[in-house]
Amino acid sequence: MxxxxxxxxxxxxxxxxxxxxxxxxxxxxxxxxxxxxxxxxxxxxxxxxxxxxxxxxxxxxxxxxxxxxxxxxxxxxxxxxxxxxxxxxxxxxxxxxxxxxxxxxxxxxxxxxxxxxxxxxxxxxxxxxxxxxxxxxxxxxxxxxxxxxxxxxxxxxxxxxxxxxxxxxxxxxxxxxxxxxxxxxxxxxxxxxxxxxxxxxxxxxxxxxxxxxxxxxxxRTSSILRGDEDFLEKYTSGLVNEIFYFDLPKSTLDRDRYLNLHLAIRKRLIRLIVKKINGDINDLSFNDIESINRLIINNRQGAKFYWKNVIFETEYSELKIYIDKKNSKEDYLSKNLDLKIMEASEAAHCQLKNKNEVFLDYEKIEGQLSIRYRKNGDSFVPYGMNTHKKLSRYFIDKKVAKDLRDFVPLICDKDNIVWVYGFSINDNYKITKKTKKVIALKLV
Amino acid sequence: MxxxxxxxxxxxxxxxxxxxxxxxxxxxxxxxxxxxxxxxxxxxxxxxxxxxxxxxxxxxxxxxxxxxxxxxxxxxxxxxxxxxxxxxxxxxxxxxxxxxxxxxxxxxxxxxxxxxxxxxxxxxxxxxxxxxxxxxxxxxxxxxxxxxxxxxxxxxxxxxxxxxxxxxxxxxxxxxxxxxxxxxxxxxxxxxxxxxxxxxxxxxxxxxxxxxxxxxxxxRTSSILRGDEDFLEKYTSGLVNEIFYFDLPKSTLDRDRYLNLHLAIRKRLIRLIVKKINGDINDLSFNDIESINRLIINNRQGAKFYWKNVIFETEYSELKIYIDKKNSKEDYLSKNLDLKIMEASEAAHCQLKNKNEVFLDYEKIEGQLSIRYRKNGDSFVPYGMNTHKKLSRYFIDKKVAKDLRDFVPLICDKDNIVWVYGFSINDNYKITKKTKKVIALKLV
CATH class of the missing domain: 3.40.50.620 (HUPs)
Known part of the structure; x- marks a missing residue:
């Protein structure tokens, strides 16, 4: 041992x-x-x-x-x-x-x-x-x-x-x-x-x-594969800065140099680029990657591919990649808030499965619930803390990509942000032993 | 469909x-x-x-x-x-x-x-x-x-x-x-x-x-892997001619450039080189490859690694790779011929498992059996043919590596090659319906 x-x-x-x-x-x-x-x-x-x-x-x-x-x-x-x-x-x-x-x-x-x-x-x-x-x-x-x-x-x-x-x-x-x-x-x-x-x-x-x-x-097999994966990862990382120019609001991929690459490397490169732009690539499927590759190959002027709120757009001999503020806004605004109110005893039996659902103490909520994006001066009490924190600071600490911060839905009651969608509820609204009625929120 | x-x-x-x-x-x-x-x-x-x-x-x-x-x-x-x-x-x-x-x-x-x-x-x-x-x-x-x-x-x-x-x-x-x-x-x-x-x-x-x-x-998984494998194969093939100089009797590997490569690529390169020298790499294990890599890294002057009859030898800042005629000769000459004679009916129940065993018609064999290497003018009747073929021609057709041709054991009776070890028996000695006694030959 x-x-x-x-x-x-x-x-x-x-x-x-x-x-x-x-x-x-x-x-x-x-x-x-x-x-x-x-x-x-x-x-x-x-x-x-x-x-x-x-x-x-x-x-x-x-x-x-x-x-x-x-x-x-x-x-x-x-x-x-x-x-x-x-x-x-x-x-x-x-x-x-x-x-x-x-x-x-x-x-x-x-x-x-x-x-x-x-x-x-x-x-x-x-x-x-x-x-x-x-x-x-x-x-x-x-x-x-x-x-x-x-x-x-x-x-x-x-x-x-x-x-x-x-x-x-x-x-x-x-x-x-x-x-x-x-x-x-x-x-x-x-x-x-x-x-x-x-x-x-x-x-x-x-x-x-x-x-x-x-x-x-x-x-043994996986340790053999690890060597190959490690090389491929390093090889692609070495290439990305030569072929891809990160910039805001639009980043650029050199199409000619991209087309000179082996398909396997192209696919890895696309993953790296999306990671740079979007922060995570958990839902980036092999089909998405193939679609992006086809978009680059076909090069029809102005053709676009959307992945989440990232846009890939052909422009002359380049590919532009950027966060689409307008579309992501529409995307999120079209979401609906589902509400369900129940006894605390009932809620205890429910298991929440996704990041798009939370339970709050119903009696703490004042006035109507609404959804909006952030504005200057926003703050809330992150779950597990007991004082207010500036939302801007919170996003920095959570390493939320800059471009995304404007598009995180905030669910609010009369005076407070009760839920920063995808991140945290407001600690003041959490369920405690004193909670009688629970409100289940779901953004769909 | x-x-x-x-x-x-x-x-x-x-x-x-x-x-x-x-x-x-x-x-x-x-x-x-x-x-x-x-x-x-x-x-x-x-x-x-x-x-x-x-x-x-x-x-x-x-x-x-x-x-x-x-x-x-x-x-x-x-x-x-x-x-x-x-x-x-x-x-x-x-x-x-x-x-x-x-x-x-x-x-x-x-x-x-x-x-x-x-x-x-x-x-x-x-x-x-x-x-x-x-x-x-x-x-x-x-x-x-x-x-x-x-x-x-x-x-x-x-x-x-x-x-x-x-x-x-x-x-x-x-x-x-x-x-x-x-x-x-x-x-x-x-x-x-x-x-x-x-x-x-x-x-x-x-x-x-x-x-x-x-x-x-x-x-699906294997098709994703195929892309990576294909790239790695092409990448390594592109390198081999820059770093490895094939020559007879000794080929050379540029140690400095080798050491600059990622371990995963080094291993692939070693496989390619052994393939070039030896023709096949079926028995080249991951351990063999690691030993060769260590030999190159350590660079102790004159240190050698033997794989089959291929020698890897460090020489100044290079690695020499060559077929060791002396050793391979000794290796083959030290082989023993096992003989067993049996009734045709008995032979019918035996299954031959390896390339180092064959059955021949015993009564066709004249004189003593012996083992030797090829010499000028050798010919035999390859299995399935009915005329003599020059052994040199046969080896070319079978794509036997040039350096190896001198070291294929030939099992002969008084006048003929009866078995080209590892390749074919002489058709004239094969078992037919008329065969009464069978001789089993095994080279160990």
Whole structure:
């Protein structure tokens, strides 16, 4: 275990001598082994360790996980931060899935502690089986090269996965050998249903049927693919500044040089460009990319392709790319607000699925609800805070693309913004134990 | 069906207007639909069609397949060639698997007819399900990017797969709609056991368990990967001539320029170079490639890495790559010839598994058997021919790398080469119905 761990740390350059390392510890076998093993390497690597645990208040006995993490950290003489937060509630209030809310809150806390303790990296315990499962899950859903490379050892934001080469059996053995007694019924928050099917059904099925270690095979394949993906990513990044000129309000793509590129590189380039313009590309489909490529090839003057509120427009021998303020306005203005009022007891049973739904305390709302865009001086109380924050500042902190800030729908009552659509409700309107009636808002 | 077929033909540029198209027809649903559909497009594409069928004499009623293919070709007014050959026997005599022997014979006949009839392409009926199965099989065995791109639509040698985007259900429906009655128990010769497990067990399992069309997802993923693979292949081919100087006896790799390359490209470059030097790279493992890369990085003067009889040797700031005649000679000379003599009836039950085993007619052999390398004037009767051919000519036709020709072991009796190891037995020594005693030869 220590050998594999060290190999991974060195090969992937995860930790440098003298680093401060934050470890996210749930209390399960993976994170407990990660903690214990990194502690064994503490002197050798000359690292400083801090543990962070979040009690999601999901199970009644979740405090036992927290106690265990505290106890083991203390016994290793490692500083630990134990937080708790009602993630189910947070999910409901923000219209997120439980998994998403948990992830957001965990990373918020990780970053808070990291800053406070001046730490360099955030170590997360995902293992080789998780890696293989992720690759197979993506294959089943359909994916591209990037998807098949699986979980990253190291992200740009300092998150590292040091035990990604260690398989579950070895972790169990390590726990046993070192008399660790990790929590068994700790909650695994990621994609539980689908992942469990892959883990408990599909993988054993393939292993039996084909007499093959599919975990090893899959991880090996994905590590081969990672090299190719890495090269392609770097190659395209190197090109983008030569061919694409970012400017406001309109950016320009050099059509002639674009057409000289291989189709595979063109597609990657389009993804990079849309990311630069729009901030995220989560909904950019392969079909969208093909449409944009066709638009550039055909080069009919003035022809346009719309993706969200980004416009691609052919103009002489160039392609112009810009945020369409007018269209995005129309787009959003055409949205309807759906309201539904219910008893708090009833709301407790409802699960909000999307970012376009929220629950608020109905009795806090004054006057009529309306939708508008931002204006000078707007402020609100972001969820989880207790003072007003300027909306302009909020958008900067949330890294909302400048061009988009004017087009985020704000749902307001008589005096206040009650919901910054897609981002946060106003904390003053959240559901509390005193809430009697709940209003469900949905923008469609 | 016709629409998908036309889309594929156009997108992948499989057939040009006026082409002569040879279709390999087994008589099963896939090849019969391919034949019928291409015939429907005959005028539109302005193509000339010729059908080739090989009866493998594997089942007693295999002639029914042949009859059916002949009948349907005649009814469509299409010229057909119906061949027959005892593939089981051929496999035995040449130390090949049945599948391999069948493939070799089919392609031999395809190329013969193609030449005679002056045809442009050889169309083979593999469908979308075959494609998905191939990708999943490779994933289970472990693979790289190239492997995940699956079956090629078009090979450099003129083989095309026009119905690779058509799924099996649609083919069945097409057969029904057009009152085709393809043969049902025709023999599928490729990798039957493993493929059937994937087809009949794994794919239905995933479809049930995850409620997903895994055929579509897999084919879509592999088509996305194909773009990336194609770019990487072209990119590396473009580099190889700049960095690698082919020469005899020693070729040179520019170490400095090599070290400037991304690791993923280096690995691809090594594969290309070994292919240039050795002809094939079937046994070149990922570990071999990593060893060669490490050799180049470390650059210890005179350090060597051996792969088969190719040597990689560091020399100043370069890497020298060459065939090691001395070593390869020793290597081959150290081989032992295993002999076993048996009754013909006994031999009939033995399956030869490898290229290093053959069966010959024992009574044809005169004098002692010996092993040697080629010398001027060598000739023999290649299997399937009835006249002597110069060995030098034979090697050229078989595209054996020049440097290797001196090192192919020849097993000889008193006057003749009876077996060109790894390539062919002498036709005069093959097993016939008159054979009484069989000698099994094995080079170990």
């Amino acid at each position: 220590l050998k594999i761990l060290l190999d991974t740390i060195n090969r992937e350059k995860l930790i440098s001598i003298g680093d401060g390392v934050l470890i996210g510890v749930s209390g399960g076998p993976d994170s407990i082994s990660l903690l214990y093993a990194l502690n064994e390497l503490r002197e050798k690597l000359d690292i400083r360790i801090v543990v962070v645990h979040l009690n999601h208040l999901f199970r009644d006995d979740a405090y036992l996980d927290a106690n265990y993490v505290k106890k083991i950290s203390d016994s290793l003489n490692i500083k630990s931060y134990i937080f708790e937060k009602d993630i189910s509630l947070m999910a409901k209030e923000n219209g997120m899935s439980f998994e998403e809310a948990g992830r957001i809150e965990r990373y918020r806390l990780f970053n808070e502690v990291r800053k406070k303790e001046n730490l360099d990296v955030i170590a997360i315990a995902q293992n080789k089986n998780d890696q293989a499962e992720t690759v197979l899950m993506r294959l089943i859903r359909g994916t591209g090269l990037k998807g098949l490379t699986g979980i990253e050892y190291k992200r740009n934001d300092g998150v590292i996965r040091p035990i990604l080469d260690v398989d579950r059996k070895l972790i169990e053995k390590y726990c046993e050998d070192n008399n660790l007694n990790p929590r068994r019924d700790y909650t695994n928050f990621e994609d539980v249903y689908f992942r469990n099917k892959v883990r408990l059904n599909l993988i054993p099925y393939i292993e039996n049927e084909f007499n093959v270690n599919i975990i090893d095979k899959t991880v | 016709l629409k998908i077929l036309l889309d594929t033909i156009n997108r992948e540029k499989l057939i040009s207007i006026g082409d002569g198209v040879l279709i390999g027809v087994s008589g099963g649903p896939d090849s019969i639909s391919l034949l019928y559909a291409l015939n429907e497009l005959r005028e539109k594409l302005d193509i000339r069609i010729v059908v080739v069928h090989l009866n493998h004499l594997f089942r007693d009623d295999a002639y029914l397949d042949a009859n059916y293919v002949k009948k349907i070709s005649d009814s469509l007014n299409i010229k057909s060639y119906i061949f027959e050959k005892d593939i089981s026997l051929m496999a035995k005599e040449n130390g090949m698997s049945f599948e391999e022997a069948g493939r070799i014979e089919r392609y031999r006949l395809f190329n013969e007819v193609r030449k005679k009839e002056n045809l442009d392409v050889i169309a083979i009926a593999q469908n979308k399900n075959d494609q998905a199965e191939t990708v999943l099989m490779r994933l289970i065995r472990g693979t790289g990017l190239k492997g995940l791109t699956g079956i090629e639509y078009k090979r450099n040698d003129g083989v095309i797969r026009p119905i690779l985007d058509v799924d099996r259900k649609l083919i069945e429906k097409y057969c029904e709609d057009n009152n085709l009655n393809p043969r049902r128990d025709y023999t599928n010769f490729e990798d039957v056991y493993f493929r059937n497990k994937v087809r009949l067990n794994l794919i239905p399992y995933i479809e049930n368990e995850f409620n997903v069309n895994i055929i579509d997802k897999t084919v």
